[in-house]
Amino acid sequence: MKIIPVLDLKDGVVVHAQFGLRDHYQPINTALCPSSDIYQVIQAFLTLYPFDTFYIADLNAITLQGNHDDLMTEVLATFPQLTFWIDKGYQQASTLPNNCIPVLGSECYTDESIAEFEAFNKQFILSLDYSKTEALGAKGLFLKPELWPESVIIMTLNRVGSGQGPDLVKLASFCQQYPDKNFIAAGGIRDMNDLLALKKLGVKHALVASALHSGIINNHTLTNL
Numbered sequence: 001m002k003i004i005p006v007l008d009l010k011d012g013v014v015v016h017a018q019f020g021l022r023d024h025y026q027p028i029n030t031a032l033c034p035s036s037d038i039y040q041v042i043q044a045f046l047t048l049y050p051f052d053t054f055y056i057a058d059l060n061a062i063t064l065q066g067n068h069d070d071l072m073t074e075v076l077a078t079f080p081q082l083t084f085w086i087d088k089g090y091q092q093a094s095t096l097p098n099n100c101i102p103v104l105g106s107e108c109y110t111d112e113s114i115a116e117f118e119a120f121n122k123q124f125i126l127s128l129d130y131s132k133t134e135a136l137g138a139k140g141l142f143l144k145p146e147l148w149p150e151s152v153i154i155m156t157l158n159r160v161g162s163g164q165g166p167d168l169v170k171l172a173s174f175c176q177q178y179p180d181k182n183f184i185a186a187g188g189i190r191d192m193n194d195l196l197a198l199k200k201l202g203v204k205h206a207l208v209a210s211a212l213h214s215g216i217i218n219n220h221t222l223t224n225l
Contacts (some may be wrong), residue, residue, distance in 0.1 A: 001199045001225040002053070003217070004085070004184075005045045006209040007038060009068050010059040014041045017057075017160045017209065025059070030213035038075060042082075048212065049222045053083045055103070055207050061088035062108060076100055085125055093119035103153070105129050106137035114138045117147050127153040127186075130170070151182045153207065159188030163210070166194055168201065175202045192221050199225075 008017045008025065013036035015025035027036035033044035038056075045051055056075075061067040067088060076084060076097045087103035090113070096102065104117065105127040117124075126148050129136040136157070141147065154174055156167045166188045174183050185198050186207040195217070198206055211217040 001195055001203075002205045003049075003051070003195075003212075003222055003225070004053050004055050004205060004207050005051055005212055006055045006057070006186075006207050007041055008057045008059055008209070009038065009071070012068070012071070014038050015059070016213075028213065031215055032213045038071065039078070042075070042079065045212065049219055051082075053085065055085040056087070057103075058086070058088040062105070064089070073097075087127065092116060093121075101125055103127050105155070106135065106141050109138040109141065111138050111140040114141050114144070114147060120149075122149040124149055125151045125153060125184075127155045129155045129157060130167075132156075132158050145178055145181070148178075148181060151184060151205070152178075153184040153186050155207075156187035160186070160209075163190055164188045165190055166198060166206075168197055171198065171203055172201050189217075191216050195221075195225060 007014050010025055014028045016028050017025055028041060029036065032048065033041050042054065056072065058068045072086060076099055080099055083099050083101065085101050085103050087105055089108040091102050091104060102124045104124050107129040128142060135142050154171055156170065159167060166185045171183060171185055182205065183203055184205040184207060185203050189195065189206055189208050190211055195206060208217060
């Protein structure tokens with residue numbers, strides 16, 4: 001099981017995501033990192049464990065309220081040894097730095113625009129986004145696995161930062177239906193028991209933020225996965 005720390009960027013700082021209510025997210029201030037500066041948060045994660053991959057969500061870009069493109073460019077250049085999965089809403093295929101992989105979230109696409117995925121030649125990570133049981137964005141995308149890359153995030157937004165646990169039923173269904181895909185759990189992961197339950201389903205990657213900041217998932221947990 002590989003854990004990928006999540007950083008949610010809003011108005012220039014890293015914020016604490018909860019329940020998908022983006023208007024109410026507040027700057028990070030935790031035992032792991034009292035600063036909401038993205039460089040300090042990344043360094044705090046690296047002090048906890050030698051992570052090699054990070055997920056960054058540009059919430060301003062996702063909600064069409066500006067972007068953090070310049071800051072992202074600086075971060076990628078500052079940490080060339082790390083791989084960053086970048087979700088910044090609607091994206092078109094373009095040349096990117098070697099340590100950047102675009103994340104395309106269903107919530108930012110329509111049934112008309114998903115044809116643009118072909119231009120990426122499957123060199124991206126797909127995020128199938130849900131609010132509770134409702135599929136968000138391009139509904140047709142959920143029914144066209146031929147458009148999916150190898151790695152697919154199952155993102156349950158209402159569980160993010162909620163402590164409710166991951167949506168094991170939904171993840172189990174995807175793993176059973178599409179055994180050739182690498183599904184990535186996102187939303188609600190609380191502790192080692194959740195990680196072991198995901199591992200049992202065949203999920204090999206998980207996006208985590210709150211449980212790392214709280215210390216519930218710590219170096220000992222990560223070393224013994």
